[in-house]
Amino acid sequence: MNPGLPELSPGSREEHLPIHGEPVPPYVVFISHAARDSWIAGVLAEKISALGAEPWLDVKDLEGGDVVVEKILKGLDACHEAVVLISPHSVESQWMVFEIGAVWGQHKRVTPILNNMSADAIVPLRGVKAVDLNSVGQFLTELGRRVRQRLATEE
Amino acid sequence: MAYHVFVSSMSNERDLAEDLAQRIRKAGAEVVVWSDTVLRGARGEWVDLALRRELRKADEVILILTERSLDSPDLLFELGAAFSLHKRVIPLLVGVGEVPSLIRQFPYVRYNDLHAYLSGLEHRAKLPVDGPPIAAAY
Numbered sequence: 001m002n003p004g005l006p007e008l009s010p011g012s013r014e015e016h017l018p019i020h021g022e023p024v025p026p027y028v029v030f031i032s033h034a035a036r037d038s039w040i041a042g043v044l045a046e047k048i049s050a051l052g053a054e055p056w057l058d059v060k061d062l063e064g065g066d067v068v069v070e071k072i073l074k075g076l077d078a079c080h081e082a083v084v085l086i087s088p089h090s091v092e093s094q095w096m097v098f099e100i101g102a103v104w105g106q107h108k109r110v111t112p113i114l115n116n117m118s119a120d121a122i123v124p125l126r127g128v129k130a131v132d133l134n135s136v137g138q139f140l141t142e143l144g145r146r147v148r149q150r151l152a153t154e155e
Numbered sequence: 156m157a158y159h160v161f162v163s164s165m166s167n168e169r170d171l172a173e174d175l176a177q178r179i180r181k182a183g184a185e186v187v188v189w190s191d192t193v194l195r196g197a198r199g200e201w202v203d204l205a206l207r208r209e210l211r212k213a214d215e216v217i218l219i220l221t222e223r224s225l226d227s228p229d230l231l232f233e234l235g236a237a238f239s240l241h242k243r244v245i246p247l248l249v250g251v252g253e254v255p256s257l258i259r260q261f262p263y264v265r266y267n268d269l270h271a272y273l274s275g276l277e278h279r280a281k282l283p284v285d286g287p288p289i290a291a292a293y
Contacts, residue, residue, distance in 0.1 A: 069238065069260040076239050094257045097228050101235025104203075105210065124232045 024154040026054035027147045030079035032099040033058075034090035040115065041085055044136070051144040052151070076102050080150070081109035083139075084125070086117045100124050111139060158184040158280040161213035163233050165224045166190045171249065172219055175269075182273050183280040187213070189233075210236055215243045215276070220258065221250055231257070245272070 033041040045055035056075040112130040119130040164172040216237035246263040
């Protein structure tokens with residue numbers, strides 16, 4: 001047994017904790033969306049949570065009094081990948097293009113999820129494989145594989 | 156080590172960007188002028204590499220924004236990219252009336268206040284960059 005760890009009773013260790021060393025930090029997925037797509041973003045966040053990942057969502061992670069861009073930067077620093085909900089509500093959003101640029105700046109994976117929009121709706125994402133909202137199950141399957149791969153690597 | 160400033164503008168504001176670049180050089184910093192002419196359409200890999208390289212190298216990033224370019228996807232994209240790299244980002248507003256909520260999150264400078272900004276830049280450009288304190292170098 002690692003002498004640096006306190007002794008735990010059987011079953012008290014959470015499933016995703018490795019036997020040795022520190023707990024594995026959660027696999028964080030940053031969700032970028034327009035305010036009017038909050039319900040869809042919330043459902044997506046629930047499905048991401050169910051895979052063992054941690055969604056970063058403004059309504060969950062921003063509190064009154066927060067400096068918005070500072071909090072977003074923390075979310076971006078912490079995330080492993082991002083999804084961008086592209087809809088008729090978000091396509092004109094300055095914040096969305098800003099957040100896409102921010103994810104790109106950190107060289108992280110970004111998946112456009114299209115809700116009644118074409119794949120080339122957002123210029124900076126042209127050339128990036130998009131997923132239609134009706135096929136989001138496929139994205140979740142792939143995300144689940146990445147989460148498990150990371151856990152296996154970290155442990 | 157030189158102090159680097161990245162200046163981005165739309166192509167039709169290139170003259171303004173070049174004028175600003177001259178003033179920045181006079182303030183003692185090195186400058187790269189980037190415009191959207193290379194970013195039209197799909198974002199090619201070579202553009203990605205060049206843009207990322209220049210943004211990483213920059214100590215400060217200035218985005219020239221006018222009423223015409225406030226909604227430019229390229230400039231907003233670069234704003235996000237520079238911000239995520241923890242750079243000092245300065246939107247320079249030229250003839251802009253109402254400032255959008257996103258831009259208000261940053262220490263934007265109006266063109267009429269450019270002189271004050273350049274004075275501050277001159278000071279920052281003279282400071283040592285990335286070097287350890289002299290006492291710690293021994």
